[in-house]
Amino acid sequence: MALIDSILDDFFWRALIGGLGVALVAGPLGCFVVWRRMAYFGDTLAHSALLGIALGFLFQLPLNLAIAGTCVALAIVLVILARSRTLATDTLLGILAHSALAIGLVTLSFMPEVRLDLSGYLFGDLLAMSRDDLLWIYGGAAIILTLLYRLWRGLLMTTIHEELARVEGFPVERLRLALMLMFSLVIAVAMKIVGVLLITALLIIPAATARRLANTPERMVLLAVVIGMLAVSGGLSLSWLSDSPAGPSVVVAAFTMFLLVYGVVRRPQA
Amino acid sequence: MLMTECLVTLKNATVRFDGPPVIDGINLTLNRGDIVTIIGPNGAGKTTLIKSILSIQKLSGGEIWLKPGARIGYVPQHLILQPTLPLSVRRFLMLTGEPEARCREALAQTGVSHLFDASIHHLSGGEKQRVLIARALARNPDLLVLDEPAQGVDINGQAALYDLIRTLRDQLQCGVIMISHDLHLVMAATDQVICLNQHICCSGRPEDISADPAFIETFGQQVAESLAVYHHHHNHQHTLHGDVVAGDGDACQHEDCHSHGTH
Numbered sequence: 013m014a015l016i017d018s019i020l021d022d023f024f025w026r027a028l029i030g031g032l033g034v035a036l037v038a039g040p041l042g043c044f045v046v047w048r049r050m051a052y053f054g055d056t057l058a059h060s061a062l063l064g065i066a067l068g069f070l071f072q073l074p075l076n077l078a079i080a081g082t083c084v085a086l087a088i089v090l091v092i093l094a095r096s097r098t099l100a101t102d103t104l105l106g107i108l109a110h111s112a113l114a115i116g117l118v119t120l121s122f123m124p125e126v127r128l129d130l131s132g133y134l135f136g137d138l139l140a141m142s143r144d145d146l147l148w149i150y151g152g153a154a155i156i157l158t159l160l161y162r163l164w165r166g167l168l169m170t171t172i173h174e175e176l177a178r179v180e181g182f183p184v185e186r187l188r189l190a191l192m193l194m195f196s197l198v199i200a201v202a203m204k205i206v207g208v209l210l211i212t213a214l215l216i217i218p219a220a221t222a223r224r225l226a227n228t229p230e231r232m233v234l235l236a237v238v239i240g241m242l243a244v245s246g247g248l249s250l251s252w253l254s255d256s257p258a259g260p261s262v263v264v265a266a267f268t269m270f271l272l273v274y275g276v277v278r279r280p281q282a
Numbered sequence: 283m284l285m286t287e288c289l290v291t292l293k294n295a296t297v298r299f300d301g302p303p304v305i306d307g308i309n310l311t312l313n314r315g316d317i318v319t320i321i322g323p324n325g326a327g328k329t330t331l332i333k334s335i336l337s338i339q340k341l342s343g344g345e346i347w348l349k350p351g352a353r354i355g356y357v358p359q360h361l362i363l364q365p366t367l368p369l370s371v372r373r374f375l376m377l378t379g380e381p382e383a384r385c386r387e388a389l390a391q392t393g394v395s396h397l398f399d400a401s402i403h404h405l406s407g408g409e410k411q412r413v414l415i416a417r418a419l420a421r422n423p424d425l426l427v428l429d430e431p432a433q434g435v436d437i438n439g440q441a442a443l444y445d446l447i448r449t450l451r452d453q454l455q456c457g458v459i460m461i462s463h464d465l466h467l468v469m470a471a472t473d474q475v476i477c478l479n480q481h482i483c484c485s486g487r488p489e490d491i492s493a494d495p496a497f498i499e500t501f502g503q504q505v506a507e508s509l510a511v512y513h514h515h516h517n518h519q520h521t522l523h524g525d526v527v528a529g530d531g532d533a534c535q536h537e538d539c540h541s542h543g544t545h
Contacts, residue, residue: 049364165377171364180421227368227401
């Protein structure tokens with residue numbers, strides 16, 4: 013226990029452990045973002061996280077909870093609006109993403125008593141990871157991984173062909189809702205690492221890199237996790253050695269691996 | 283002889299979204315062992331009709347009855363797969379939850395067992411359709427629903443595909459309902475044709491329907507005549523004056539010849 017305690021006392025190790033925990037769930041969910049072409053959707057949810065922070069301060073809620081709740085609410089609004097088809101989905105996403113971000117910033121400006129490091133929320137504040145944050149990350153990861161494991165076949169089937177899945181008796185609507193909830197949760201926990209503006213990168217880049225190396229969906233998930241963990245370790249080391257900002261360094265490390273893999277492996281495996 | 287077993291009944295089925303109904307007052311019965319083909323112009327509501335049968339599309343009016351516990355195998359119109367998802371044929375088939383041996387067997391039934399370990403992204407149009415049909419078969423369906431199964435398949439492949447569907451019906455004794463645009467090809471592989479244009483314009487045996495005025499109105503005189511020639515080739519011959527005479531004994535080896543008496 014003493015050893016664990018002393019490790020957790022060190023901010024660098026806390027950052028690393030937290031980052032690895034986020035990579036653990038960003039891998040599989042990032043694969044779904046890539047498979048289902050939801051990159052812009054993920055970005056929109058991430059932008060709304062700042063609104064969540066503002067609401068959290070306003071109503072004095074735990075911030076992680078406020079972020080996850082706002083993401084879920086926005087996700088549901090998006091699904092309903094997209095169904096009515098008054099606007100193209102990408103237009104709708106663009107409107108909601110930036111409006112949520114702007115409303116969040118305006119709301120925060122009305123609360124002068126809240127002293128807030130905005131750039132920490134926008135680009136991540138990995139090195140300020142607390143023990144509570146670690147609890148959040150690993151608690152969230154446990155929920156997400158359990159859900160993924162139990163719903164795996166249905167999630168995969170609805171991703172391949174929604175109507176085929178429906179005919180075969182999978183609860184398509186409920187699976188979609190579960191996926192939204194998982195996205196919201198991962199955004200709430202990943203925000204600390206890379207911030208609102210870079211979360212999508214942490215989801216997509218490892219998954220896209222893994223695609224070149226994988227020949228089954230499961231292997232792609234596993235590889236995305238490994239690549240995400242390497243990116244976190246590499247980025248943190250870079251940040252430690254050259255005093256660069258931690259969140260962007262993680263994304264730079266992920267992007268470097270992406271370039272390497274796509275440079276070396278010319279064709280996808282399957 | 284098997285008793286006729288009803289799999290699906292539609293009574294006055296109607297679907298409307300905002301404007302006029304997409305399908306209107308459809309009555310239809312599908313028995314085990316039947317092949318029913320839905321034809322009709324674009325926008326006739328063909329896909330909506332089979333989606334109602336699949337319970338994907340809710341009816342706005344009328345009733346649908348499905349045999350309780352009937353298993354449905356669905357072959358969708360075109361499977362657009364995201365190339366970002368690595369997927370082998372094996373994995374795709376086994377996502378049905380059926381054991382591997384059953385999946386292999388289904389793939390052999392559609393004549394593409396060599397594709398078991400292939401990537402699903404490298405299949406030709408015809409191969410993809412056969413894999414999709416195999417996937418539907420793996421689930422031991424009582425009813426097979428196909429939405430334009432020959433789309434994206436070359437012309438030789440199309441005839442072979444309809445042959446396959448008929449053979450599978452004979453082997454499995456399942457009911458088959460499909461949508462088709464390939465009027466010529468499908469006529470030989472179907473028991474009943476339903477000509478749909480929101481409502482059912484006409485329906486009946488393929489050899490009768492091409493003479494139906496409603497059919498001619500929907501598809502035009504030319505199509506109807508070309509189909510009529512196609513069938514009558516099997517059933518009877520024309521004299522030099524165009525009069526119809528009974529076909530000779532050879533013609534009766536054709537499968538659709540048992541309709542001869544009623545023609």
